[in-house]
Amino acid sequence: MPPKEDFSFKKIRPNINREAAPGHKLALVEHMQYLYIKLWSVSYNLLADVSYIQVKIGNYQARTGPFDMSAVWKGQVFAFNKEHLHSKTVEIVVKDMMDLSIGQFSIAIGDVPTLNTGDPKLVPTRYSLEDENGVVNGKGEVMFSAWMGNQGDEAFPEAWNSDAASVSVDHMHYTRAHMYTKPRLWYLRVKVMEAQDLVPVDKKLEFFVTATLGGVKLRTQVSASKMRNPKWSEELIFVAAEPSQEKLILTVEQPLTVEEKDTAVALPKNQEPTVVLGFLEMPLKKIDKVLLPPPASEKWVNLERHVKAGEEKNMQTKFASKVRMIVYLDGLYHVFDEPAHLSSDLTSSSPKLKPGAIGVLEVGILKAEGLAPMKKRNGIEITDAFCVAKYGGRWHKTRTIADNLAPKWNEQYQWEVCEVSTVLTIGVFDNRELAAEGEPDNDGVIGKVRISPSMLETDRIYAYAHPLVRVGRKGVKKMGELHLVIRFSCPDMYKLLMHYTGNLLSKPSYASPMSVYQINSLRPQAVWLLCSWFARSDPPLSDVIVRQMLDAKTPGWSVRRAKANFARVCEGLSWFIALWTWLDDIRQWNNPGKSIVTLVLFGMLTFWPLPILVYPFLFLGVKGLWNYRKRSENPPSLDAKLSLIEEVTADDFDEELDTFPSSAPYEVIRARYDRLRSIGQMISASLGDLANQLERFHSLLSWRDPRATLWVVLFCFLAVILCYLIPSRLFFFLAGCFLMRGPRFRITLPPVPQSIFRRLAGKEISMIYN
Known part of the structure; x- marks a missing residue:
């Protein structure tokens, strides 16, 4: 059996500046030293011949992009990780269209100055090109600068980086660091109230409204009022992004009856043929925004006539049909693009509510x-x-x-x-x-x-x-x-x-x-x-x-997650279980000293109840301070033990990642179904037992069992007499003493109330079984 993998957290000790104030640019990372090479420009007489410039440091070879004669070359920066440099010189080679060297020059890395974060830029220097023997060949000059710096240098984000030396120039753009900002999301609310003066094409006066935004289409129910002025009072909600060039398209449509379907165009299967009576287009950027309460008011909007194929475009004119509606971008709510418990932002869309x-x-x-x-x-x-x-x-x-x-x-x-x-x-x-x-x-x-x-x-x-x-x-x-x-x-x-x-x-x-x-x-x-x-x-x-x-994927059924959630529920109820265990331990006198102290405290609280509300809060406060010593030192993150990833079989993982509907073989699906049936059987039996106990409780006074209910009624009247004759403090004290009586005064048989309760009948006998 292979050894289990280590999924635990590990404390590390990076070489960082822990004393730096919050907001420092490189306070929480290790400084990495880079050799920066910046090629500023080449002399004018070289532009017609230069194809690219190559930078060579030991085994590293980097090159500029091809020179564009129609544009001004803006230069390029190269960043070489100092840890990986095994050469003492930097060599700059200028190549022509035939990939032959026009000239070159080199500098010693030891002569390169070091710049710290915040230092001014280094002034570039002109270097004359030399031949292979180190003699100036007079073919031109290159404007060049080199310095040592760290990853906080302003040239670092756009520089060619030696960490991606194997990547081609065309793909270098995909390797750089970038920041992305997501658009502002809004809820677009379209509340359609009613329409007036529609011109139906079918005798059956049924109408509905379809709203389309981008690739999302929603529709109302068919109007309940069978008249030319239908009413809906329905709200359709979209999610819209800003900025956007989308349009909200609203159409009023009428389904065609059997006689009219022959004239309808061919439609996909299971789609009912309809005819458009009027439409409306609203650019998203022109829709009102609700930034503060109250919401937008309703208004009447004219519809445009739908132009059929073959009709003149200039025949498209507005007519009397109109619709009463409320359309606005709702900024009063937060648009959830993540699961609520994993959300990184809960602010509303309106900037005024941020x-x-x-x-x-x-x-x-x-x-x-x-x-x-x-x-x-x-x-x-x-x-x-x-x-x-x-x-x-x-x-x-x-x-x-x-x-x-x-x-x-x-x-x-x-x-x-x-x-x-x-x-x-x-x-x-x-x-x-x-x-x-x-x-x-x-x-x-x-x-x-x-x-x-x-x-x-x-x-x-x-x-x-x-x-x-x-x-x-x-x-x-x-x-x-x-x-x-x-x-x-x-x-x-x-x-x-x-x-x-x-x-x-x-x-x-x-x-x-x-x-x-x-x-x-x-x-x-x-x-x-x-x-x-x-x-x-x-x-x-x-x-x-x-x-x-x-986390856009909706989690499906998983035996592992079901077991993990059940374990979480049990852990959440452990406090109540511990309390019940402690009370039962006191009642059984397993520790006589603890039981005597509890009985004395109970008597004091019964006859002097003034601090009865103080002690619970005092206990919880002291308990909270005591738990401060046991607080977790690790930052919360994914927990392998909590997720039970080591306690399930491989088939459980295969079932968890199965498609819906399932793509597993028939025999595998059958085995999983039988296993799910067994789990469901245990859950059903537990729910049945719980329901039976609750039904017994409800039948205490229902006279379903006349003799048991009679006992309950007699007990209630007896309790009334005892409570009237005995002072309440003494009554509670005697009741507590009775419950906490010693083992010598207790019998092992169930008490009378429990025996009566167990005899009560639930509705289990009325259930139909096979």
Whole structure:
């Protein structure tokens, strides 16, 4: 049996400046030294002959892009990692159209000055070209500068990087670090009230309204009122992105009867033929926005006549048909593009409802270790890894480290935090843009890490190696480790504490909440809009990356997750179970000293009840302070033990990743169905027992069992007499003493109330069984 993989957190000690103030550019990452080479320009007499310029340092060879004679060459920057340099000189070679050397020159790396972050730019110097013997050949000059710096240099983001030396010039753009901003998402509400003066083409007066935005089409029910002025009073909700050039198209349509269907155009199967009575186009940018309550008011809008094929275009004129409706972009709600419990942003669409920042979340992405190979190149298993960090409206993509299973990024990002109950997601991916032709185009997903600022101590630096885990059909696999440094800083602790007393969402979200079904049904629209938005970026983010970062896939049935959720419920109820165990231990006198003390305290609280409300809160407060010593030191992230990834079979993982409907063989599906039936049988039996106990409780006074109910009624009247004759404090004290009486005064048989309750009949005897 192979050894189990280690999915635990590991504390790391990176070489970072822990004393740096929050907001420092490179406070949470290790400084990496780079040799920067910047080619500014070439002399004018060389432009007609130069094809490109080559930079050579030992085994590294980099080149500029081809010179464009129709445009001014803007120069290019090269960054060489100092750790990988094994040469003492830099050689610059100018090549002509025939790939022959026009001239060259070299400089010693030891003579290159070092620039720190914030230093002014280095002035370039003209270097004359030399021949192979080091003699100036008089063929021209190159404007050139070189310096030592770190990854915080302003030239670093756009520089050619030696970490991606194997990448061609055409694909270098896909390896650089980029920041993406997502569009502002709105709920587009279209509430159709009624229409007037329609011109029907069919005797059956049935009408409905269809609204289309982009690739999403919604329609109302057929009007209940069978008249020319139909009424609907229905609301259709879309998700819209801003900025956008989309149009909202509204059509009023009438279904055709059997006699009229022959004249209708051919339609797809199961689609009813209709005729358009009028339509309306509204550009999204012209629709009113509701930034603050109250919502928009309704208005009458004229419809345009639908022009059939063959009619003159100038015959398209407005006519008397109109519709009463309310159309507006609702900015009072937050548009969920992620699962609610994993959301990185809970602010409303309206900028006027955005709360102020309460802190800053800083993340240093140091490196990854032990990454699993994702593809082969020249027969060698490699990975071209990069990270994507998502929080709020900003997504950051690190540069790609090519051909490396232990890449080092050392890039730092920060976000303003407006709500601490949000989640930062960092995904590690393989760059599929660098895949060669014929290689399998897999999804490129390596793993993810999630961290919530609410579980981080303020101004504390967390430096840990997080396991990257992926669930496959054959089981769970550790894909590597991601080293992160995280800090959540807050300048105003009072503001942070008062933040917890506010609402998570805007006030309209509670005054007129959207249903869970509405939120979940609109979320795929939001995900699709974001996929389309990022696909239009340069370089684009693929749909696979966007959907992975948004957790867009709806989880299906999983035995593993069902067991894990059941274990979570049991752990949540462990406090009540422990309390019941403690009370039973007191009642059984397993520890006589503890039982005597409890009995004395119970008597004191019975006859002196003044502190009875003080002690519980005092106990909870002291318990909370005591638990501070046991608080978790690790940042919260993906938990392999909580997910039970090591306690299930390979078939469980295969079932979890199966398609819907299933694509597994018949015998496998049958075995899974039988297993699911056994699980359902146990759940059904447990629910039946619970229902039976609840029905017994309800039948106490229902006279379904006349003698049992008579006993209950007699007991109630006897209790009334006892409560009237005996003082309440003495009554409660005697009842407590009776329950906590010693074993010598207790019999092992069930008490009388329990015997009566067990004799009560539920509705189980009325159930029909096979």
